[in-house]
Amino acid sequence: MIEIRNASKSFGPTMAVDNVSLTIRDGELFGLLGPNGAGKSTLIRMITGLLAQDGGSVSFFDGPAGTAGPLDAKAVKRMIGLVPQDLAFYQNYSAIENVKFFASLYGLRGKALTEAAEAALAFAGLSDTGKKPAKAFSGGMKRRLNIACGIAHDPRVVILDEPTVGIDPQSRNHILRSVEELRRRGRTIIYTTHYMEEAENLCTEIAIMDKGKIIAQGSQERLKLLIKDSSGVTFTLKRPDPVDLGAFKRIRGVTTAKLDELRLCVTSEVGATNLNELTAEVNRQGLIVTDIETDSPSLETVFLSLTGRSLRD
Amino acid sequence: MVTLVFARHQVQLFLKSPGVMALFIVGPIFVIFVFGQAFTAIFAAGGQGFDAMQYFGVTLLTMAVFQGSFIASWAVFKERRSNTEVRLGVAPIGRLSATLGAFLGSWLSLAALGCAVMALASVLLSIDYGERLWLSALLICAEALLAASLGVSLAVIFGEERAANGVMNALVPALVFIGGGYTIIPESGFLHELARFSPLRWINLAMLDLAMPGPGEYIAAALTFSLAASAALMTLACLRLWRKR
């Protein structure tokens, strides 16, 4: 189990990580979701001990916290496997040479080393790359090699920092399936991304990070509940008629009403069940509606409703 | 153990850069040839007791080995360049053993390169390195050790590639020059006094003496100077790494 308490880190005036507290339980696939510059990589660097925090603490425990004291730095290093955001391997080495070198830093030697390296390459779908130097790999292959280099020593905790950035769908699918496989094998996984779909499809626990702060955290269902209290209805109008927004706002349960060209968006408190009143008001104002959407919440809307911005601008 | 892993890694990476290797072998041979030809007349008139090809066959060989300090600094900085520093940082290894491994690996590479140049120069340019070849080779190995220490320690102490290379860019040619790399050091005068501060001076004297063949009087001085300077530099580097922890 990993416990992060009030961790902070600033670079000059930038609070890259601002008083973050998280608990990551064993076997969890923990998603850290946030836009560019949210502080994900900085937090990862603090978790892996690459960067000293300005304040707060990061502790690893063998099992749940409280059963035993936190593990020492060396023990923590042994159990971590990091897949850094930027490709990190030797361009002149072949895939197997790279993987073997990094695995040997964890004390693997001889036959055990070769077997571990081959297993990691097979896992990453790079078994048949032979002596080809890494610099001759395609972008997707390089991403997968980056993963293989981080997991060959079979770490209990695998930390992947945006492992699918900028690659083809095929390699991406391979990587996502690999991460799921790691989870099936009981590894604890921390996965950062700014792709909503990835976090939604993959992660069991999600923390949403923005401007250095964790703005929401929990299981997917819990996060979606966060915004269920502002379920939205969007009417697409046929003509840009004038709309009396005030009348909509006076309807029971409505929190906001906005007109965005032809789109009339009304959000209401959760459980307001006021769709009848809304449609009645639409009719009363003589608006011609071509489409009605009610949003089923996604992480995208969670992010939007929490920050007022969309995740990818 | 980790040190050995890194030493091997360093040699292996070096073997994978045939361009750099070729440059370090072909370059000196070429320069020895050019200098040897260009200065033939001057050396003949000067009555040095050896010809220009012989002189530069030694001093430009030791220059080449000393320039290997750039390879040693690269050995440290390559992890940053290839972004693998983060992987080393999260692995359960010490920076000290990794750095010592890079040092060991670059020393071995440089010593091998130096001996390769020596062999090629004696075959291609008929340069004489004396009867006791193993002593000449030993001197080259000692010099390679110094070059590796210089590159690694500057890299560690400055921690920044441009600063470390900047210092080496000033230091290496200066020591080569006052060591007699490009010109014969006079028997007396300012340059003569200054020359004693260059480790290359002693190595050159010892190797020229071996070729003469002389009694081998400078060998002890050359080895002592190289090993002591190298030990001092590596101690500084280790202290620096120790304090950074």
Ligand SMILES: Nc1ncnc2c1ncn2[C@@H]1O[C@H](COP(=O)(O)OP(=O)(O)OP(=O)(O)O)[C@@H](O)[C@H]1O
């Ligand atoms: N070494 C550094 N020096 C100065 N500022 C830094 C440094 N590292 C990160 N930052 C700043 O800290 C903030 C968080 O950066 P970080 O790399 O952690 O974001 P991220 O969530 O990983 O973003 P991305 O999705 O782009 O990788 C950014 O504003 C960044 O400019």
Ligand SMILES: [Mg+2]
């Ligand atoms: Mg990042």
